[in-house]
Amino acid sequence: MEMQAAEAARRWLADQGVSQVRDGWVSDEAPDALLTTSQVAHSWAGEVFAEDLDAADQVRLAFGLLDLLNEYWVTCEIRFADESAKGPLPADVLWDGYRRRLEADRDVEAVTYSLWVDWFEDRSTAATAFAEVLGNDIDRVVAGRSEALLRRARRVLECSGPVPWLVKEPTYRTAVQLPALHSALFYGLRASYHDVYGDLEPAAALALLDQLDLPTNTQHLTELRHVLAAGHKNHYRSPRAWDDAVRSCS
Template identity: 85%
Template sequence: MEAARRWLAEQGVGQVRDGWVSHEKPDVLLTANDVAHTWAGDVFAEDLDTADQLRLAFGLLDLLGEYWVTCEIRFADDSSEGPLPADVLWDGYRRRLEADKEVEAVTYSLWVDWFEDRTTSATAFAEVLGNDIEHVVAEPSQALLRRARRVLECSGPVPWSVKEPTYRTALRLPALHPALFRGLRAGFHDVYGDLEPAAALALLDRLDLPADTRHRAELRQVLAAGHTNHYRSPGAWDDAVRSCS
């Protein structure tokens, strides 16, 4: 983060009490989002090797906390100069998913960029959780649990065939059941959500959840009826809400 702060200072950008300012327009207060949109892409033009450019970009993400920084990372990965070094890229995501602070920009990036894109969803899901789920279940440290929960909760768009083995493994650890439930629910509600109703229902029925878990009964009803997605079955969820109320 401090390297990113120094880099911004070299671009003439500094943090003040209520935001950011540039040396060119010191009277104009900038938001973190303004800074991200204006300068984050320039990181990948720096005279550094690609791995160091990427590390600097992650430092900007830590400093600014803005989703747009993850967009620039994705753009760089897709560019003619890409792909970015996979070890640095996915280690950067994993470390931030394990952090004991809010990571909304990171989880949103996974959800709408990496997981919704069928050309990247399998690799992304494997890198941030699928490859490690056995280790998470066997040795569930707080950091690993944070990562697993965050990934499961935003995994709705991941193809069912990709995520089902990870879901079944996560089922062995009750601490992951609430996040697994939210992942199943997102698989039904997300525009690009993906699930297989019978298999999802079998998982749902094995979750150890509080009796008053909101929307559990409704989810069970739509899955039992064979519905795969809220948008492919208009009205099914509303019908379930009415019948379960």
Template identity: 80%
Template sequence: MFAEDMDAADQVRLAFGLLDLLDEYWVTCEIRFANEGADGPLPAAALWDGYRRRLEADRDAEAVTYSLWVDWFEDPATSATAFAEVLGDDIDQVAARTQSGLRRACRVLECSGPVNWTVKEPAYRAAVRLPALHPAVFRALLTSFHDLYGDLEPAAALTLLDRLTLPTGTRHLAELRHVLAAGHRNHHRSPGAWDEAIRSYDPVS
């Protein structure tokens, strides 16, 4: 998919330009395949700059966030590096700087469920300091519990959850607090815990 007369960094930029044009997840798959192929890895600066720019853009980013979630964050071999590059290394500067930075932080947090807890917890703690990110942190904790590969530490997650200021009636807030207080790490490891939490707050369901 890359033009052979370009250097590797320009090839990466061209690939992301194709993603902008087509807005299709398969383009991100081709980028990942090229990174893992015989001529890889791709230049890291160009690769992650491409992701960061599209996470900050005021346009739909579903292909990019889906790529992060299922390709980079679910893979233990790439998860820590990917999370650090798109948010973990600069969350303090990004979140406080501009609306585009907030947009990137929200998008990454909301798809970060599969990232190892020890990797993402510092970013979660930093995000809690900024009220504008509280809904995204809540979504991050919720998906960390529900995602098939989600990871969290219940006591630490509950501490973060209790620091969030969320709208009254936020859906699933009570249930999430219930399962975390009971020490459950993941919906799929404790398959009855969520249903029990629902019954606790809605006995007729």
């Protein structure tokens, strides 16, 4: 599916006079100027939403461009379109696009970064975004345990630090039933403490941490347990607490 979407995006770019060459991209307007994928994304991704297509097909084309270029800026244009006067975008197509790519067996850093810094850090969208990419499906993940679903769950958990605790805690509590997700849960808990916009409740987070089956030499495990036990919610609210934990645990 993603390959077909990428090829559709490649054909669309060709219609715009942009084509891929061995070392990058070129446009018909300046055939001697080599373009990077970032330049292509910044110059043309927004144009997708000016196409004479219905909104669902615009979203699909944008995700195809993301598959082709693997550039975070494409996700920015998707978010801009969702917030524009013509938005919101069709939610089923939007979140299906995210879910499919989170399940893909390839690099999806642009997708997870988009979730983290755009959808999850924004309190107005965090609950919906988290539910759509994982919360609504966590029971199916634990019951089915398919590699694609586990891959999606791990990626979302690892970047879920900014999601409000009351939103993500039920999903965390369900995910703890599956040892295959314990490492990702640890990263999620650690990010919930360390991210600037990270959110957790120390006692509840510590109770979850104590249920994780992790190697005893897991980096920062002891320090995280120490700060949570001391009642600290976030590194930036108590900047010295982590250093104290490092000294105490060394």
